Amino acid sequence: MVLAAPAVLGLAFLVLPLVGLLVRAPWATLPQRLVAPGVGQALRLSLVCATSATAISLLLGVPLAWLLARTALPGRRVVRALVTVPLVLPPVVGGVALLLAFGRRGVIGQYLDAAFGVSLPFTTAGVVVAEAFVAMPFLVIAVEGALRGADPRYEEAAATLGASRWLTFRRVTLPAVAPGIAAGTVLCWARALGEFGATITFAGNFPGTTQTMPLAVYLALETDPDSAAVLSLMLLTVSVVILVSLRERWIGASA
Amino acid sequence: MSRTWRPLAALAAAVLALAGCGGGPAGPSNSGSGAVTGDVTVFAAASLTESFTELGRRFEAAHPGTSVKFNFGGSSALAQQINNGAPADVFASASPTNMKQVRDAGGVGGQPVTFARNTLQIAVARGDPKHIASLADLTRPDVRLALCAEQVPCGAAAKQAFQAANVTPKPVTLEQDVKATLTKVQLGEVDAALVYRTDVAATKGKVDGVDFAEAAKAVNDYPIATLARAPHAAAARAFVDYVLSPQGREVLGRAGFGAP
Amino acid sequence: MTSTAPAGAGIRQGNAMSLHADLDVRRGARFRLRTRFDLEPGRTLALLGPNGAGKSTALRALAGLQPLAAGRIRLGDRVLDAPEDRTFVRPEHRSVGVVFQDYLLFGHLSVLDNVAFGLRARGVPRRTAQRRARDWLRRVGLADHDRRRPRSLSGGQAQRVALARALATEPALLLLDEPLAALDAGTRVHIRSELRRHLGDYPGACVLVTHDPLDAMVLADELLVVENGEVVQQGRPADIARHPRTDYVATLVGLNVYRGRAEGTLVDLVGGGTLTTAEPAHGEVFVAFPPTAVSLHAGRPDGSPRNTWPVTVAGVEQHAHTVRVRLAGTPDVLADVTPAAVAELDLTEGNALWAAVKATETHTYPA
The missing domain is CATH 3.40.190.120 (Osmoprotection protein (prox); domain 2)
Structure with a gap:
């Protein structure tokens, strides 16, 4: 009872802007705006990039979370603080930082460019890198939390049964923290999908290669706020549909 | 129940107090008589950042008792903020298009004037x-x-x-x-x-x-105008006049702007 | 699959190995336990002591979950841990099976996959592993539970699955950490006798950690009593009960335990004699009662629900607060009496007395 009032206020606070978007959306011209050239392209690019960034985050982030949660890594506090840096960094600054690291003249980028002729800025790969940079901490933190909550003695039990560390990780640790990984993955994907600042700064904006939905929305706002509202609604709808259907699946699988 | 509400009420009071501090009128300024005083809030295109900051300093020196506050940003974003009721006195746009958006919404006080050109x-x-x-x-x-x-x-x-x-x-x-x-x-x-x-x-x-x-x-024309709902209309007019004055031209010229 | 030759080799023929343990384990700065023992295959040793005495730490060292601070662990002719020689075999490479106190069954795997886990981890093909796992489930009486999830099992069932999982790899060394502590009293009695049967069939060495003297007396062939980080007494359970070296051991291990055949409340003891118990039972049982439940009398005492029988004093051990009297008769019995009673009863060796135990003070357990 004591919690009900602030809970309702909190929900209203989160939902009202969405209501504003729905109320003010130009419903009359919506269909023609949806099929406008470039909209599908931006949406597809957004989904592809957010999914790729999430895949990379899983591949690198889960082992990183394991390292933070399960090993006596020297300077672990510092490492954990470093992992959360992209969370506090304004995304635009993150984008500049990425340029300074992986740009054509960047600390690492100059060698990539010289040795392989690879240059990340202004490429779709660059979008994925920017999104992964901003979104991976969400995954790492969620998974690390899950790992800390999981009883490490199950891993010991697996070891006494003859399981190598890798087998233990795959067959015991991962299944135990699967809900945490799922939650982290959703957070990571959602954050990557909405990513704007780091993407436009690091990867630039070009339709078809680097212009994701948030970038398209931002530029539409410059000239045609109605279009921006439509694009935002579309991004919102697609992401909600995907998340809800995935959730159904997970719940269905665990029941 | 009352225990729940007390902190919330305190929070609400604090928020209102803060809002009061920021939004309240800052001294007598709308009199329109004699010396100009008070705050002028100028929404200006990002490309004007350096030159207008300089102009603001000079204006304050020329009109003691005034204080110029700037909000630099993309012209279209500024136009939207103004149209959504942001408390601005002056709008200096990097394009006639964005000025027109404000004007069409009835937000412009006087006639917009081109004060600079950029190439x-x-x-x-x-x-x-x-x-x-x-x-x-x-x-x-x-x-x-x-x-x-x-x-x-x-x-x-x-x-x-x-x-x-x-x-x-x-x-x-x-x-x-x-x-x-x-x-x-x-x-x-x-x-x-x-x-x-x-x-x-x-x-x-x-x-x-x-x-x-x-x-x-x-060539890009930069129009400037006082705003219809300007909280400090007199000071706003004085600032626009200053931008259009020879001193204003000189500062803009040094920054690379062409004369209209 | 990650097949490990050393561990895999130990599965079939390797479990008749003796254990040599010279343990010095530490936890944190304050806690330390030192103990030393040898254990032949087929024998069970119990580490008995109060909670927090470091028994579990010793078990973890044997399993390889914690390295020794000093000492040596050898299983057969293989050294598993010897800090001096910088030898340490990781747990997954030891031929060891562990039953943890709260079992630690993998919640996301079926009962069958839990039992098959060790075999799979050691590279046994899936179908073979499952067949052998099913075999073990049958041996612990859970053949029809193979598809269940561990969380749907009762405590006793979970304990049996944990035992099957530990035994499925046929380890040379079986470690049991408070195997009955998580069970309620009723289940415990039943599981204890079952565990005793499985330990009888198990050909390897077994180390058991418990704080419950009855578990130790019933399950172990050898007993190590731990107090304040040191082993205070070591030997056969019956010997230790008869000759406790300290008060602590006396109170801890002082238990009269008999095997016999129950017919209602009457139990015919294996070594001769009959006891009347409060709890009716049928078939093979243990009857137990503490030495404090035994009263000694110069003449035959009166009163009905009592077991009374003539005994002669075989020895007297003086401790700080009590005196433990060893008495010969049918059956032999231990009695704790106050120092005042010693003088009163003239407890000199060879003196004839009457022992009396109330039926309500005895406990009966199926054997």
């Missing part, structure tokens, strides 16, 4: 290592080009210039604003970008500006 330059790395001398050079395959997105004024101007030169550019990126475009040159991510002369000047030599003939076909 494009090709921004290149210092020393122009790629030997870029014309718009046509920008289409060379070894030149990586950044432009502003068409939706923002510098992008619209660039489009006009390329059309005048009958050249089709192949940019790698269409940036959100002119500063972001210029940053890409400064960081070496692109070899060239089309930006305003004033922006090149503002880097103080970090990038070089290359003039090109078609720049004259894409």
Whole structure:
């Protein structure tokens, strides 16, 4: 009872802007705006990039979370603080930082460019890198939390049964923290999908290669706020549909 | 129940107090008689950052008792903020289009006046290592080009210039604003970008500006106007007058702006 | 699969190995336990002591979950841990099976996959592993539970699955950490006798950690009593109960335990004699009662629900607060009496007395 009032206020606070978007959306011209050239392209690019960034985050982030949660890594506090840096960094600054690291003249980028002729800025790969940079901490933190909550003695039990560390990780640790990984993955994907600042700064904006939905929305706002509202609604709808259907699946699988 | 509400009420009171501090009228200013005093809030295009900051300092010195506050940003974003009720006294836009948006919404007080002109330059790395001398050079395959997105004024101007030169550019990126475009040159991510002369000047030599003939076909007019709902109308008029005065022209000219 | 030759080799023929343990384990700065023992295959040793005495730490060292601070662990002719020689075999490479106190069954795997886990980890093909796992489930009486999830099992069932999982790899050394502590009293009695049967069939060495003297007396062939980080007494359970070296051991291990055949409340003891119990039972049982439940009398005492029988004093051990009297008779019995009673009863060796135990003070457990 004591919690009900602030809970309702909190929900209203989160939902009202969405209501504003729905109320003010130009419903009359919506269909023609949806099929406008470039909209599908931006949406597809957004989904592809957010999914790729999430895949990379899983591949690198889960082992990183394991390292933070399960090993006596020297300077672990510092490492954990470093992992959360992209969370506090304004995304635009993150984008500049990425340029300074992986740009054509960047600390690492100059060698990539010289040795392989690879240059990340202004490429779709660059979008994925920017999104992964901003979104991976969400995954790492969620998974690390899950790992800390999981009883490490199950891993010991697996070891006494003859399981190598890798087998233990795959067959015991991962299944135990699967809900945490799922939650982290959703957070990571959602954050990557909405990513704007780091993407436009690091990867630039070009339709078809680097212009994701948030970038398209931002530029539409410059000239045609109605279009921006439509694009935002579309991004919102697609992401909600995907998340809800995935959730159904997970719940269905665990029941 | 009452235990729940007490902290909430305290929070609400604190929020209201803060709002009161920020939004309240700051002294007598609307009198319109004699000396001008009070705060002037100026919404100005991002490309005016350096020159208007300087102008604001001089205005305050010339009118003791006044204080000029700036909100620099993209002209279209500023126009939207004004149309959504932001408390501004003056709007200085980088394009007539955005001024028109405010005017159409009934937000402009007087007649907008063009106070400055800006022309494009090709921004290149210092020393122009790629030997870029014309718009046509920008289409060379070894030149990586950044432009502003068409939706923002510098992008619209660039489009006009390329059309005048009958050249089709192949940019790698269409940036959100002119500063972001210029940053890409400064960081070496692109070899060239089309930006305003004033922006090149503002880097103080970090990038070089290359003039090109078609720049004259894409001149950007900067209109300024006091706003209809200006909280401090008198001070607002005084500031606009100052921008249009010879002293104002001089500051703008040094920043690279052309006279209207 | 990650097949490990050393461990895999130990599966079939390797579990008749003796254990040599010279343990010095530490936890944190304050806690330390030192103990030393040898254990032949087929024998069970119990580490008995109060909670927090470091028994579990010793078990962890044997399993390889914690390295020794000093000492040596050898299983057969293979050294598993010897800090001096910088030898340490990781747990997954030891031929050891562990039943943890709260079992630690993998919640996301079926009962069958839990039992097959060790075999799979050691590279046994899936079908073979499952067949052998099913075999083990049958041996612990859970053949029809193979598809269940561990969380749907009762405590006793979970304990049996944990035992099957530990035994499925046929380890040379079986470690049981408070195997009955998590069970309620009723289940415990039943599982204890079952565990005793499985330990009887198990050909390897087994180390058991418990704080419950009855578990130790019933399950172990050898007993190590731990107090304050040191082993205070070591030997056969019956010997230790008869000759406790300290008060602590006396109170801890002082238990009269008999095997016999129950017919209602009457139990015919294996070594001769009959006891009347409060709890009716049928078949093979243990009857137990503490030495404090035994009263000694100069003449035959009166009163009905009592077991009374003539005994002669075989020895007297003086402790700080009590005196433990060893008495010969049918059956032999231990009694704790106050120092005052010693003088009163004339407890000199060879003196004839009557022992009496109330039926309500006895406990009966199926054997």
